[in-house]
Each structure stands twice: as structure tokens, then as C-alpha cells.
Amino acid sequence: MKFIEANEKDIPLIQNLAERSWKTAYAEILSPEQIDYMLGTMYSRNGITQQMQNADYHYYLIFDEINNSFEGFIGFEHGFQEYTTKLHRIYLVPESKGKGIGRTAIDFLKEKVVSAADRKIILNVNKNNAAKKFYESQGFKVSNEVVVNIGDGFLMDDYEMELYVTYN
Numbered sequence: 001m002k003f004i005e006a007n008e009k010d011i012p013l014i015q016n017l018a019e020r021s022w023k024t025a026y027a028e029i030l031s032p033e034q035i036d037y038m039l040g041t042m043y044s045r046n047g048i049t050q051q052m053q054n055a056d057y058h059y060y061l062i063f064d065e066i067n068n069s070f071e072g073f074i075g076f077e078h079g080f081q082e083y084t085t086k087l088h089r090i091y092l093v094p095e096s097k098g099k100g101i102g103r104t105a106i107d108f109l110k111e112k113v114v115s116a117a118d119r120k121i122i123l124n125v126n127k128n129n130a131a132k133k134f135y136e137s138q139g140f141k142v143s144n145e146v147v148v149n150i151g152d153g154f155l156m157d158d159y160e161m162e163l164y165v166t167y168n
Contacts, residue, residue, distance in 0.1 A: 001104050006059035006073065011048050014059060017073055018043045021091035029128045034154045041151070051075070058112070062092070062105060071096040074105050078116040085113045087123040106138045113165045121165060124158040132159060139163050 006014060019039055026035050041047065051057045057077045064071050072092035080086035090105055113121055124146065125132050132142075144160040 002063045002065050003060040003108050004063055006061050011045050014073055015043050020093045024094045037152050071101055083119040085118045085121050110165050121163045123161050127157050135161050
């Protein structure tokens with residue numbers, strides 16, 4: 001696996017990977033209308049461009065060199081809170097799941113967190129998302145429960161999770 005830092009020319013690819021992963025990841029959790037709304041707001045060209053212009057926010061494409069294919073992406077922000085990196089998004093296309101790519105992406109993120117001198121990773125995950133078990137298997141613990149109004153009558157009902165990163 002290779003992690004390639006994304007830039008503005010990669011936005012259509014990020015949007016495509018997001019749509020491919022979201023349509024299966026959230027099909028049984030969220031309504032099609034909420035999925036479309038969230039994809040339209042969270043993955044708009046303008047929104048991603050603004051994130052990329054933030055020096056602390058990074059997108060990396062996950063590239064499988066053996067199959068010569070993009071398997072997903074990860075987006076995170078250093079210094080989101082004091083000594084804390086927020087994992088905003090990690091998505092894999094459906095055919096990539098179960099191959100250890102998610103674990104590799106979390107290990108990559110931990111390296112980036114250490115190099116940024118942060119000490120903790122935080123994330124939000126939908127309470128009904130099976131990804132919660134994946135995060136727990138990587139050492140994350142639930143720290144809080146939140147309900148966030150994201151507009152247009154839609155809510156996100158999430159767990160906040162955290163992982164303290166150890167320095168070797």
C-alpha cells in the first residue's frame with residue numbers, strides 16, 4: 001500500500017471513492033436522502049478545496065501498487081484540539097474491505113500523529129456503523145455520545161472515540 005498526499009486535482013477521485021464507499025457503508029444506516037445530502041455537503045469541490053488549503057488538514061489517497069488501483073482515502077487534521085489529531089474520514093471501496101488496508105491506514109495515521117507531536121486521535125462514528133468494532137480493534141475507546149444537527153432536517157447520532165498514541 002502506498003499513501004499519496006492528495007491535492008486539488010484529486011478532488012474528483014476523492015468524490016468518486018467517497019460515493020462508492022458511502023453507498024454501501026451507510027445503505028442500512030441512513031436514508032438515501034441523507035446519504036446524498038451528506039455527500040453533497042461534505043464532499044463538495046468547494047468544501048474539499050477549503051480543507052486542503054488548511055495547512056493542518058491532509059488527505060491521502062490509498063493506492064494498491066500490486067493491483068494498480070485506488071482503494072480509498074484518509075482525511076485528518078492535526079492540532080484539531082490541543083495535542084490532538086482528528087480523523088475526519090477514512091473510507092475504503094467495498095471490494096477493499098477485509099484486506100488489512102484499514103489497519104494499515106490507521107498505522108500510517110499514527111506515524112503522522114507522532115511526527116506532528118500530537119498525542120491523541122479522535123473521531124466520530126455513527127452509533128450503528130460496524131466500523132465502530134474496527135476502531136475498537138485498533139485500540140480506540142468511546143469517550144462520548146453526540147447528536148449533531150447537520151442541516152436540512154438531518155442528524156448525526158455518533159460515538160466520539162479516542163486513541164492515545166504512544167511514542168516509541
